Amino acid sequence: MNSxxxxxxxxxxxxxxxxxxxxxxxxxxxEINFNEFLKELYHEHIKSYPKYxxxxxxxxxxxxxxxxxxxxxxxxxxxxxxxxxxxxxSSLDTDNNFQKTIMPDNYFPSPSLFVYTLPNIVxxxxxxxHKIFGETAFFISEHFDEKLMYNVIANVLNNAITELVxxxxxxxxxxxxxVNLFVVKKNNExxxxxxxxxxxxxxxLKLLFNKYCNI
Amino acid sequence: xxxxxxxxxLGIISSIGNSVPExxxxxxxxxxxxxxxEYLNTIYKNEIPVGEVKFTDNExxxxxxxxxxxxxxxxxxxxxxxxxxxxxxxNIKNVNxxxxxxxxxxxxxxxxxxxxxxxxxxxxxxxxKLKYINTHDCGESTQKIAEHINLKGFYTTISTxxxxxxxxxxFGANLIKNKLAERVIAGGTDALxxxxxxxxxxxxxxxxxxxxxxxxxxxGLNIGEGAGFVVLESEECVKxxxxxxLAELKGFGNACDAYHQTASSPEGNGAVKAINLxxxxxxxxxxxxxxxxxxxxxxxxxxxxxxxxxxxxxxNNVPLFSSTKSLTGHTLGAxxxxxxxxxxxxxxxxxxxxxxxxxxxxxxxxxxxxxxIINNFKVSNVLSNSFGFGGNNSSLIFSAV
Amino acid sequence: xxxxxxxxxxxxxQALNLEDIKxxxxxxxxxxxxxxxGLDSIDALELIVLIEKKYGIKIESAEDGKKVLYSxxxxxxxxxxNKK
Numbered sequence: 001m002n003s004x005x006x007x008x009x010x011x012x013x014x015x016x017x018x019x020x021x022x023x024x025x026x027x028x029x030x031e032i033n034f035n036e037f038l039k040e041l042y043h044e045h046i047k048s049y050p051k052y053x054x055x056x057x058x059x060x061x062x063x064x065x066x067x068x069x070x071x072x073x074x075x076x077x078x079x080x081x082x083x084x085x086x087x088x089x090s091s092l093d094t095d096n097n098f099q100k101t102i103m104p105d106n107y108f109p110s111p112s113l114f115v116y117t118l119p120n121i122v123x124x125x126x127x128x129x130h131k132i133f134g135e136t137a138f139f140i141s142e143h144f145d146e147k148l149m150y151n152v153i154a155n156v157l158n159n160a161i162t163e164l165v166x167x168x169x170x171x172x173x174x175x176x177x178x179v180n181l182f183v184v185k186k187n188n189e190x191x192x193x194x195x196x197x198x199x200x201x202x203x204x205l206k207l208l209f210n211k212y213c214n215i
Numbered sequence: 216x217x218x219x220x221x222x223x224x225l226g227i228i229s230s231i232g233n234s235v236p237e238x239x240x241x242x243x244x245x246x247x248x249x250x251x252x253e254y255l256n257t258i259y260k261n262e263i264p265v266g267e268v269k270f271t272d273n274e275x276x277x278x279x280x281x282x283x284x285x286x287x288x289x290x291x292x293x294x295x296x297x298x299x300x301x302x303x304x305x306n307i308k309n310v311n312x313x314x315x316x317x318x319x320x321x322x323x324x325x326x327x328x329x330x331x332x333x334x335x336x337x338x339x340x341x342x343x344k345l346k347y348i349n350t351h352d353c354g355e356s357t358q359k360i361a362e363h364i365n366l367k368g369f370y371t372t373i374s375t376x377x378x379x380x381x382x383x384x385x386f387g388a389n390l391i392k393n394k395l396a397e398r399v400i401a402g403g404t405d406a407l408x409x410x411x412x413x414x415x416x417x418x419x420x421x422x423x424x425x426x427x428x429x430x431x432x433x434x435g436l437n438i439g440e441g442a443g444f445v446v447l448e449s450e451e452c453v454k455x456x457x458x459x460x461l462a463e464l465k466g467f468g469n470a471c472d473a474y475h476q477t478a479s480s481p482e483g484n485g486a487v488k489a490i491n492l493x494x495x496x497x498x499x500x501x502x503x504x505x506x507x508x509x510x511x512x513x514x515x516x517x518x519x520x521x522x523x524x525x526x527x528x529x530x531n532n533v534p535l536f537s538s539t540k541s542l543t544g545h546t547l548g549a550x551x552x553x554x555x556x557x558x559x560x561x562x563x564x565x566x567x568x569x570x571x572x573x574x575x576x577x578x579x580x581x582x583x584x585x586x587x588i589i590n591n592f593k594v595s596n597v598l599s600n601s602f603g604f605g606g607n608n609s610s611l612i613f614s615a616v
Numbered sequence: 617x618x619x620x621x622x623x624x625x626x627x628x629x630q631a632l633n634l635e636d637i638k639x640x641x642x643x644x645x646x647x648x649x650x651x652x653x654g655l656d657s658i659d660a661l662e663l664i665v666l667i668e669k670k671y672g673i674k675i676e677s678a679e680d681g682k683k684v685l686y687s688x689x690x691x692x693x694x695x696x697x698n699k700k
Contacts, residue, residue, distance in 0.1 A: 039635075050634070050635065050636070052635075053633040053634070053635040054632065054633050054658075054659075078473070079470075079488070083471075088352070088354070089352075090324065090352070090353050090374055092351075095326065095410070098410070098414065099330060099333050099410065100337070102409065102410070102413045103334065103337065104334065108665055108668065108669045109413045109414060109416065109417035109665070110417065110662065110665060111414075111417040111418050111658055111661035111662055111665065112632075112633075112658050112659070112661070112662045114413075114414035114415075114417055114418065115418075115476050115477050115604070115658055116476075117410070117414060118322060118374070118375075118376045118603075118604055118605060119374050120374065120375040120376055120603070120604075120605040120607055121376075121476050121604065121605045123375075123471070123605055123607070124471070124473070124475075124476050124604070124605030124606045124607070125476065127471040127472075127473035127606060128473050128474065128475070128476075128606070131473055132471055132473055133470055133471050133472075133473055133484070133485070133488060134470065134471060135469045135470065135471075136375070136469065136471050136605075136606075136607055137373065137375065137382060137386070137469075138373065138374055138375050139371055139372065139373055139374075140352070140353040140354045140371070140372040140373070140374050141354065141371060141372070142352075142354060145371070148369075148371060151390075151393065151395060152386070152389075154393075155389050155392075155393055417661060417665065418658075418661060419661060419664075419677070419678050419681075475656070475657075476658070477658070478657060
């Protein structure tokens, strides 16, 4: 497969109330809880998108990460951008919350919760905000599968239409979450910051994923 | 990457039949599988019609020679049943003979069991049967299928709402095209659950009657359950396996509607893109499409959006189309797989299946679905649409060989 | 009635996660959908659940919902008329 010209041009990691972009620590909110952290991130990075507050935590995390990476794709036609995400919990966090609204003795099914009981809604939210119309996919895997990720991204970039793929792992259940999203694109620009760019290979995907796992 | 992808096996279980021959017979006789539930114990038992598979979990276990004590979600049991049939139909005795992958898809996973656990657990943390939750994860049903068929190859799970199993087939095809597999068992499975019935009901899109896709007076969908799998083989693999080719996967496309979490754009933009992509990759002309198995859920939103999309893509020459969800119900994550099997049955038998319950054409559209079965119609190329929440739109094209 | 309108405003803000919106910001005569607060179809469904949960009144169809949910005032009038 021809992938020698693809690069991982930017990475955003959100873990333990910290947010990193390309190794740089951008946010560190160790004193507050997860939900307050999500609010802080909104006020700092999104600011005027009230729909954010109707989203579930999986979608909020995806929207924040997408925003931090959006410089990479803001000048690319939406139909040439694809999204490939993966996690192990699917939408369990919201499934759990929805389940609480259909208890026999407290029966008030919540439509706004039900809407988020599918893992790929986070993809939909990112596409709506950034007007992305390309191919999208969501895989469920017990652990981050760098081989699968590599193959899917390479395949999608190999077709002439897609110029950029926004991909990675985004998992949350209650207060446990790990987000490691990145942008892979065709390398036809002049490389300005050589240090921050990584060649798109299976090994590098694994390295970039594991780097932040124990923070 | 011009390898052809052939389908050599089919497996299906649904409310209209527990095997390919049964499903075909129901389709041919316009026999619906939708009605009030017999097995699922919901407060809506006598109010909301569903497309239920006519087997209990234990009967499904017996059918597949699985010990009753083994924990299995209903989703996994349906999947195992359909995959077993697909392997048999493709004459596969040793699933590891060629580099074979399994790509399954589901949205419900083991929720049908977890929700039973939860009700006891939330009141008292010492209660609740643990065996109900170890089958919860979406990936668990895929793993159970893989273990049941002794697969040593790669397997994974896709979960993209109602386009899930269509995406399994697309992903399977891509694995073959990129020489990462020679053969792929691809499709999906979803069981009925209280979770989905209550969830869809709260969105006010469940009809209290038999659904009427593409009808002016449609008022919602009927949820169904089932599993549908196809066996995909590369050209080279078919030469080696000497399996009978049932059809070809000629083209496919996936695109994002990017409009709303659960509603489709009024013009069906995502659908237009997906259909056009499928046509482009198939290299067929618009006029080559003999029949469209539409997504056609029977909701106000989908049918209008999809109808607009069809008119946009095909101009004034929209091919014959029908929604078989009028017979099977909307099987959510399994829909793409089930309808792939049904599309291939249309090709094999030269039949255009009916869109039952249709009475009145939608005012906004110039087109209406096929109301009664059409026999002896040369079905050369079928377009199958599956559009999911999250704006995930997929279209597949199957062709006669 | 005014009390009900105020109560409703608070309940709406909470049920729909309208961060940064205070009850004073909501004009009870203004349309809730498209203009005004710009609520969408899922918000409408959630308001239907709210009315059932807090006031015990069931709205069965989207059509009925549209009329009742036009503005905070129409919601209050409906609740006042039908409250059990």
